[in-house]
Amino acid sequence: MMDVKEYMTGIGRAARAASREMAKASTAEKNAALLAIAQAVRTRTESLLAANAADLAAAQEDGLAAAMIDRLTLSAKAIETMAQGLEQVARLADPVGEITDMKRRPTGIQVGKMRVPLGVVGIIYEARPNVTADAAALCLKAGNAAVLRGGKEAMRSNQAIAACVREGLRAAGLPETAVQVIETTDRAAVSHLVAMPEYVDVIVPRGGKGLIERVARDARVPVIKHLDGNCHVYVDDSADPAKALRIVDNAKTQRYGTCNTAESLLIARDVAADQLPGIAAVLIGKGVEIRGCAETRQLVAQAKVATEQDWYEEYLAPIIAVKVVANVGEAIAHINKYSSAHTEAIVTENYSNAMRFLREVDSSSVMVNASTRFADGFEYGLGAEIGISTDKFHARGPVGLEGLTSQKWIVLGNGEVRA
Secondary structure (H helix, E strand, O other): OOOHHHHHHHHHHHHHHHHHHHHHOOHHHHHHHHHHHHHHHHHOHHHHHHHHHHHHHHHHHOOOOHHHHHHHOOOHHHHHHHHHHHHHHHHOOOOOOOEEEEEEOOOOOEEEEEEEEOOEEEEEEOOOOHHHHHHHHHHHHOOOEEEEEOOHHHHHHHHHHHHHHHHHHHHOOOOHHHEEEOOOOOOHHHHHHOOOOOOOOEEEEEOOHHHHHHHHHHOOOOEOOOOOOOEEEEEOOOOOHHHHHHHHHHHHHOOOOOOOOEEEEEEEHHHHHHHHHHHHHHHHHOOOEEEEOHHHHHHOOOOEEOOHHHHHOOOOOOEEEEEEEOOHHHHHHHHHHHOOOOEEEEEOOOHHHHHHHHHHOOOOEEEEOOOHHHOOOOOOOOOOOOEEEOOOOOOOEEEOOHHHEEEEEEEEOOOOOOO
């Protein structure tokens, strides 16, 4: 029987050693590895599909929910998309070694910052096999070593993808232990992974609220996380009605189950009677349930009573909480009280209100006249993302390559000494 603590210590020790090698790896070496992994994924398509079929059969036998089975499923098209994603990361600019903010001091020295890898990144995720390739790609390009712990439902799929990753690393002359996928389904492995600061520098949990809460509670290393996605759209008293309708509709109905979907709508009292019935009609026409304040229910007959809990809720479903507010100030106060600090948007033609909203709303992404659905690493030009952070340390919002690095101070001198 496996000694999980001993096993995880070995994983951590190997990852720390590999991280030293990855920090020295050139952009060409990292890109060669990514391209070789992509080729291995394509070459091994049949074995990946076979492993996934075994996972799916076990999941169906265990009565896994349809939504979870959908996330677990790989197809030939999904595998090709995985390969293309690896190639896309290879084309991204390498952040490691970038020097910025160089300034000459009166003493003659030059002071600036250099971007460097974080070291060892532990990533814990649920039944999405594609995350194995995505996480490996981003961590490698940022010069890190990665320890990946996928859901037990995807164990065979994840190990098959891990074999492709090892093949690509080997082909590029980089340590195969730069990406390790944990081979045990024992939950104790997670407890050890998040409590090894001597080997792991940061943890990224990707999954449901329960998983993220557990990781955040037990971790002894920093965690990049977000718990909820209670995102707001505020329709200001100077909003263009056509823009407001289009943005609210997209933010709520383009996809229901994502963390950047709007869950709450705020609308200024001066325009509520003119604009809210039309917005509500479009949402209701698409099957969205409206839960509103008293003023909302006077304007929208189909609206149900919103409870206090509704203002906090991440529905991940065709439901939206709607509140009529006095002005932008009340909207900001409501958001800062009830929001999960993920993404908020204002629809307005008033420059001062837009700037005030940007300054005062305390969330990781704040938008003017755009759908909250844009809060995504790809849409932000990051190429890909490892997750979303609503914390306030170095990474906030969508976390891409730059978020998987840190900065250190550097000093360039020419013999200067301090007086």
